[in-house]
Amino acid sequence: MGLFNYTPAKAADQTPRTRSRKGTDYLLKLLSVVTVIAGWQAVAGLHLLELPTPTATLKVFIGLLIKGDPLYNMTLQEIVWSSLQIVIKACLLSFVIAVPLGVLMGSVGWLRKYSDTVLEMLRPIPPLAWIPLAYVLFANAGRPTEYVQIFVVFIGAFFPVLLDTIHGISLVNSIHIEAAETMGASRRQILLQIMLPGALPSIFNGIRVGFGIGWMCIVAAEFVGGKMGIGYYIWSSYSVGGRTAEIISGMAAIGIVGSIISRLVVFLEKRLIPWR
Amino acid sequence: MALILRGVTHRFGETKIFEDLDLQVEEGCFCCIVGPSGCGKSTLLRIIAGLYRPVKGEVLLDNKPPSLDKGEIGFVFQEDALFPWFTVEENIKFGLRARKVDKSSWGQIIEHNLQKVGLADYRDYYPSQLSGGMKQRVAIARVLAYNPKLLLMDEPFASLDSLNRNMLQTELIDLWAREKKTILFVTHNIDEAVFLAERLIVMGSKPGRIKRVLDINLPRPRNRTDTEFCRNRRSILEIIES
Numbered sequence: 001m002g003l004f005n006y007t008p009a010k011a012a013d014q015t016p017r018t019r020s021r022k023g024t025d026y027l028l029k030l031l032s033v034v035t036v037i038a039g040w041q042a043v044a045g046l047h048l049l050e051l052p053t054p055t056a057t058l059k060v061f062i063g064l065l066i067k068g069d070p071l072y073n074m075t076l077q078e079i080v081w082s083s084l085q086i087v088i089k090a091c092l093l094s095f096v097i098a099v100p101l102g103v104l105m106g107s108v109g110w111l112r113k114y115s116d117t118v119l120e121m122l123r124p125i126p127p128l129a130w131i132p133l134a135y136v137l138f139a140n141a142g143r144p145t146e147y148v149q150i151f152v153v154f155i156g157a158f159f160p161v162l163l164d165t166i167h168g169i170s171l172v173n174s175i176h177i178e179a180a181e182t183m184g185a186s187r188r189q190i191l192l193q194i195m196l197p198g199a200l201p202s203i204f205n206g207i208r209v210g211f212g213i214g215w216m217c218i219v220a221a222e223f224v225g226g227k228m229g230i231g232y233y234i235w236s237s238y239s240v241g242g243r244t245a246e247i248i249s250g251m252a253a254i255g256i257v258g259s260i261i262s263r264l265v266v267f268l269e270k271r272l273i274p275w276r
Numbered sequence: 277m278a279l280i281l282r283g284v285t286h287r288f289g290e291t292k293i294f295e296d297l298d299l300q301v302e303e304g305c306f307c308c309i310v311g312p313s314g315c316g317k318s319t320l321l322r323i324i325a326g327l328y329r330p331v332k333g334e335v336l337l338d339n340k341p342p343s344l345d346k347g348e349i350g351f352v353f354q355e356d357a358l359f360p361w362f363t364v365e366e367n368i369k370f371g372l373r374a375r376k377v378d379k380s381s382w383g384q385i386i387e388h389n390l391q392k393v394g395l396a397d398y399r400d401y402y403p404s405q406l407s408g409g410m411k412q413r414v415a416i417a418r419v420l421a422y423n424p425k426l427l428l429m430d431e432p433f434a435s436l437d438s439l440n441r442n443m444l445q446t447e448l449i450d451l452w453a454r455e456k457k458t459i460l461f462v463t464h465n466i467d468e469a470v471f472l473a474e475r476l477i478v479m480g481s482k483p484g485r486i487k488r489v490l491d492i493n494l495p496r497p498r499n500r501t502d503t504e505f506c507r508n509r510r511s512i513l514e515i516i517e518s
């Protein structure tokens with residue numbers, strides 16, 4: 001008996017408890033979805049609001065995925081993809097600029113002070129407030145609408161990434177920098193091999209948030225102008241009238257894509273930060 | 277590497293840490309530093325390494341002020357200073373790259389130094405997968421790998437169990453006897469100090485100062501149960517508590 005028998009007994013005792021907890025968690029998640037759908041069904045069924053029922057909407061949604069929308073001659077995936085392309089372009093552009101800038105601003109004191117005032121003035125301006133000015137600025141460009149949309153998404157994604165990168169650099173443990181310095185590491189080596197990896201978890205958080213905001217910005221930017229994309233699709237579906245199921249389907253697509261992006265970034269983070 | 281401190285004064289804001297501190301350590305000396313917590317032992321090592329610049333006074337290593345880019349110093353920190361994003365092997369490589377050690381010899385150096393600290397099988401582990409004691413061994417291997425002339429060790433064995441601690445002490449003494457490095461070794465453990473040191477620096481606090489410098493002339497290998505050993509330990513304890 002003694003020590004060796006005790007440990008497995010304790011372990012066996014705990015396993016079912018955690019498993020049943022997981023079971024309840026799962027049930028709760030399911031229940032929350034069921035509640036929303038049941039509420040929706042009640043509101044629509046009793047004609048409290050002019051809403052299509054969940055089943056009718058699902059039918060339209062699946063139809064949009066398979067056959068597409070006859071008015072636009074496009075499937076829902078194609079519509080979403082055209083928005084997504086712009087978001088990917090704009091977000092990548094913004095990360096490529098914001099991460100190095102954030103690393104520099106976080107590690108070079110005078111640069112931080114130099115740019116702080118301007119950034120603090122620009123940061124509170126909502127990305128959408130840039131739309132009119134952007135149309136003026138890109139009026140003579142080849143495809144003004146696309147440029148404006150890229151610009152607005154860029155602005156939306158830029159600040160979270162920049163601020164989280166700066167924050168991440170400030171969180172880098174000074175003992176790591178001191179250790180590198182006593183080994184005679186160069187400034188460049190410290191920046192790339194100590195500061196950057198030390199800040200990476202925070203940078204990834206910024207990228208996740210940045211993508212999310214970028215995805216919101218594209219929808220709004222497409223309301224205002226253009227003849228493409230998911231924002232344009234739900235807005236014009238409203239203008240046509242009587243297409244509530246299409247509007248809701250579009251909204252669902254926005255939600256699904258947004259959460260896929262966020263999961264993808266988290267997945268990528270786990271792969272790129274194996275040491276945690 | 278000979279070390280000289282002259283009139284070193286240091287403050288953090290308004291708090292005085294050292295006032296006019298003098299110290300000389302000859303080349304090849306194994307020097308232990310003991311003193312109450314907060315008296316400035318870690319700060320002293322950082323000043324010697326050139327991480328902090330003293331407010332007044334000078335530090336000379338072989339007649340030159342300490343310079344970080346030469347990497348003549350191996351610093352083993354009191355805190356866990358391994359880079360968590362690098363594996364054990366990559367941590368050692370960082371120092372070799374910084375010191376511009378010839379790349380063709382890296383493999384052998386890493387193997388050799390990990391063997392020295394008994395972690396040859398852990399090359400590809402991340403620090404988060406190691407125990408506190410194992411991390412400290414890697415930190416020592418990382419520093420030994422680029423062969424610095426002066427070793428500054430800030431309570432390197434404090435987190436080890438006594439068996440491992442005794443083993444590493446013996447290995448450190450062997451290394452020192454073989455390679456005649458100058459070593460400054462901070463410890464809270466009198467036993468450890470008497471076992472290791474040729475010279476013992478007893479520090480006092482408020483402000484930090486050097487209370488006594490003693491030579492420990494016990495023959496090596498030293499034996500912790502020896503009557504001479506115990507007598508030394510007792511008299512040092514009396515000096516510290518006085």
Ligand SMILES: Nc1ncnc2c1ncn2[C@@H]1O[C@H](COP(=O)(O)OP(=O)(O)OP(=O)(O)O)[C@@H](O)[C@H]1O
Nearest residue numbers: 288289293311312313314315316317318319320354
């Ligand atoms: N970066 C810093 N800024 C301000 N004060 C500091 C800093 N580092 C240390 N101090 C102060 O300086 C004094 C000496 O600290 P130090 O870490 O050198 O002590 P120590 O002798 O190494 O103590 P311990 O034995 O606990 O490690 C302490 O009072 C501490 O509060």
Ligand SMILES: [Mg+2]
Nearest residue numbers: 317318354430
């Ligand atoms: Mg200390």
